[in-house]
Amino acid sequence: MSVLVVGSTALDxxxxxxxxxxxxxxxxxxxxxxxxxxxxxxxxxxxVGDDFPRRYLALFERRGIDLEGLQRAPGKTFHWSGEYExxxxxxRTLKTELGVFETFRPALPPAYRRTPYVLLAxxxxxxxxxxxxxxxxxxxxxxxxxxxxxxxxxxxxIRLLRRIDALVLNxxxxxxxxxxxxxxxxxxxxxxxxxRIVIVKKGEHGAILSGPDGLFLAPAYPLDKLxxxxxxxxxxxxxxxxxxxxxxGSLRRNLRRAVLHGSAVAxxxxxxxxxxxxxxxxxxxIRTRIRAWERMTRI
Amino acid sequence: MSVLVVGSTALDxxxxxxxxxxxxxxxxxxxxxxxxxxxxxxxxxxxVGDDFPRRYLALFERRGIDLEGLQRAPGKTFHWSGEYExxxxxxRTLKTELGVFETFRPALPPAYRRTPYVLLAxxxxxxxxxxxxxxxxxxxxxxxxxxxxxxxxxxxxIRLLRRIDALVLNxxxxxxxxxxxxxxxxxxxxxxxxxRIVIVKKGEHGAILSGPDGLFLAPAYPLDKLxxxxxxxxxxxxxxxxxxxxxxGSLRRNLRRAVLHGSAVAxxxxxxxxxxxxxxxxxxxIRTRIRAWERMTRI
Numbered sequence: 224m225s226v227l228v229v230g231s232t233a234l235d236x237x238x239x240x241x242x243x244x245x246x247x248x249x250x251x252x253x254x255x256x257x258x259x260x261x262x263x264x265x266x267x268x269x270x271v272g273d274d275f276p277r278r279y280l281a282l283f284e285r286r287g288i289d290l291e292g293l294q295r296a297p298g299k300t301f302h303w304s305g306e307y308e309x310x311x312x313x314x315r316t317l318k319t320e321l322g323v324f325e326t327f328r329p330a331l332p333p334a335y336r337r338t339p340y341v342l343l344a345x346x347x348x349x350x351x352x353x354x355x356x357x358x359x360x361x362x363x364x365x366x367x368x369x370x371x372x373x374x375x376x377x378x379x380x381i382r383l384l385r386r387i388d389a390l391v392l393n394x395x396x397x398x399x400x401x402x403x404x405x406x407x408x409x410x411x412x413x414x415x416x417x418x419r420i421v422i423v424k425k426g427e428h429g430a431i432l433s434g435p436d437g438l439f440l441a442p443a444y445p446l447d448k449l450x451x452x453x454x455x456x457x458x459x460x461x462x463x464x465x466x467x468x469x470x471x472g473s474l475r476r477n478l479r480r481a482v483l484h485g486s487a488v489a490x491x492x493x494x495x496x497x498x499x500x501x502x503x504x505x506x507x508x509i510r511t512r513i514r515a516w517e518r519m520t521r522i
Numbered sequence: 523m524s525v526l527v528v529g530s531t532a533l534d535x536x537x538x539x540x541x542x543x544x545x546x547x548x549x550x551x552x553x554x555x556x557x558x559x560x561x562x563x564x565x566x567x568x569x570v571g572d573d574f575p576r577r578y579l580a581l582f583e584r585r586g587i588d589l590e591g592l593q594r595a596p597g598k599t600f601h602w603s604g605e606y607e608x609x610x611x612x613x614r615t616l617k618t619e620l621g622v623f624e625t626f627r628p629a630l631p632p633a634y635r636r637t638p639y640v641l642l643a644x645x646x647x648x649x650x651x652x653x654x655x656x657x658x659x660x661x662x663x664x665x666x667x668x669x670x671x672x673x674x675x676x677x678x679x680i681r682l683l684r685r686i687d688a689l690v691l692n693x694x695x696x697x698x699x700x701x702x703x704x705x706x707x708x709x710x711x712x713x714x715x716x717x718r719i720v721i722v723k724k725g726e727h728g729a730i731l732s733g734p735d736g737l738f739l740a741p742a743y744p745l746d747k748l749x750x751x752x753x754x755x756x757x758x759x760x761x762x763x764x765x766x767x768x769x770x771g772s773l774r775r776n777l778r779r780a781v782l783h784g785s786a787v788a789x790x791x792x793x794x795x796x797x798x799x800x801x802x803x804x805x806x807x808i809r810t811r812i813r814a815w816e817r818m819t820r821i
């Protein structure tokens with residue numbers, strides 16, 4: 224079944240001590256859509272400026288991603304510049320130019336309105352609401368967010384939590400949202416805010432899924448080379464919903480395996496700048512990584 | 523089979539914003555010995571001063587811990603004072619008084635020399651060597667360490683790595699020892715220094731076992747209340763070797779399950795000050811926690 228992905232489509236310029244990578248394809252929706260596209264059809268909702276490279280559109284098309292919902296607006300594409308320190312542990316933002324993103328109002332093409340699986344990738348909560356207002360009886364809705372929205376748009380974010388099936392956020396965001404240091408207690412508090420499923424991302428330490436079947440503790444696939452974690456969280460949730468949408472049977476039964484598929488795609492994402500790591504993956508390679516993961520977690 | 527534990531036997535005074543806990547039973551060997559005692563006989567090698575409370579000796583005895591190797595020396599017991607901040611994430615040392623520990627030379631009673639399982643708990647590497655010099659053909663030797671020894675006793679620690687079967691250390695120590703940020707690469711480098719088994723402890727994020735069967739990724743048992751993590755690492759390795767020594771069959775086959783038993787005991791340790799959390803555990807409760815862990819990690 225199809226997955227609708229809404230979020231940012233951006234150009235990322237990522238500097239390291241050794242290398243400059245100007246104007247890579249980035250943004251939450253780009254990473255999530257490509258991640259989901261390993262498993263089935265994807266519909267992308269976003270906006271790009273008239274400087275958006277044609278080769279990036281071609282890249283989406285090669286992945287079979289439907290671009291009818293991708294608006295082309297006069298002006299510049301959202302552009303993020305950041306820099307990593309030597310040990311790759313710290314990243315700082317050099318510049319954020321919103322460009323056409325500043326006035327973006329996602330408008331769903333009529334053909335998108337009945338998409339069963341909806342991913343509200345990281346984007347302002349008001350825009351996530353606006354997309355939800357346009358979809359008709361979706362089967363499953365998951366939202367991602369970031370600390371910025373907790374700081375400047377907490378109210379619409381809290382309202383959003385009553386409208387979604389699942390929320391994904393990282394551990395520091397879970398602490399910020401609940402004022403609770405302990406992740407188990409934080410998860411409980413987030414459930415009380417609405418979502419039946421909550422997934423806390425912990426980067427190299429894996430993820431915790433909390434839902435009707437209790438907790439699922441998923442260690443991350445161990446990488447011996449981390450090139451660029453930008454977009455790993457977006458790839459995680461994209462892979463997760465892509466896998467879920469592709470599977471017959473009970474969504475609840477497929478959820479744990481969906482977390483693994485998301486983790487596997489995210490691990491590929493970390494192995495290259497921008498989308499280059501993810502694009503080296505394939506369904507077969509993702510499955511190989513999951514089998515290796517199963518060997519590493521079996522008692 | 524018996525486990526020999528050598529390390530520090532101390533009094534810990536632990537302050538929190540709400541409570542003072544003066545002169546609790548602490549030290550690496552105390553925590554490790556009590557943790558191992560859930561599974562079988564333990565022999566303790568350490569030193570205490572003439573101020574060491576009789577009730578702590580009685581506590582060891584009630585746990586069936588053999589105290590023939592626990593020296594009583596004139597002077598004060600090793601005393602550590604520390605303080606936690608409000609969120610329990612940061613602990614700082616207020617005072618360390620070595621007392622009788624300053625001149626401690628572990629001397630094994632003849633009856634201890636053929637103990638098959640040896641745990642060199644956190645203590646100066648020179649003393650760990652000194653104990654190894656006295657044991658006769660042990661079946662399995664595991665050593666723990668800490669950043670202090672990496673800073674002031676690196677050479678004897680490196681020499682020790684050629685004499686042991688397994689090393690346990692935390693993730694920041696693994697980085698410090700190898701100069702390598704990536705834990706997978708760090709593990710490889712530590713194997714090159716000697717031990718066939720290396721276990722990296724990551725606190726609330728679990729542990730990674732690396733050995734002849736590849737990696738084993740073990741998430742920590744999720745706790746909704748962390749009271750005091752002091753001694754959790756010692757409890758982990760104590761529980762691990764205690765379980766291993768109690769099991770028939772191939773050591774290699776039991777190793778992953780031993781990591782879980784160590785984690786389970788460590789989780790109890792975190793639920794109380796000093797040894798109070800650990801002492802509320804039982805073999806039945808440990809097994810219940812492992813079964814819960816298995817439900818939380820099954821796909």
